[in-house]
């Protein structure tokens with residue numbers, strides 16, 4: 001067994017190592033790309049940051065906040081128009097973004113479980129829906 005860099009066995013080992021890294025990277029990207037089961041927890045609990053993607057998904061499936069006045073900061077990553085509203089509170093807050101824009105609003109919420117969604121036709125069923133847990 002030689003340790004020369006051009007040894008075919010050594011090259012095969014290095015190729016395997018590279019392939020392994022690529023598979024791990026692909027797995028990480030797949031896990032992050034599907035809008036998985038991740039929950040976004042804002043720092044102080046009074047602000048909820050939501051991003052909308054053109055693949056008709058938000059940046060997380062679940063958000064959390066502290067009861068009281070909650071600020072929603074909504075931003076768009078892409079060009080499609082998307083909205084953010086809270087089920088049952090549609091008349092109190094409906095944020096709209098498009099072309100990389102941002103929008104923000106405030107809602108006062110009691111502790112409980114709420115549903116955030118995009119009310120543009122078909123978007124909610126495509127995946128633009130997320131839980132909001134208020135503690």
Ligand SMILES: [Cu+2]
Pocket residue numbers: 056081082083118119120123128
């Ligand atoms: Cu949408």
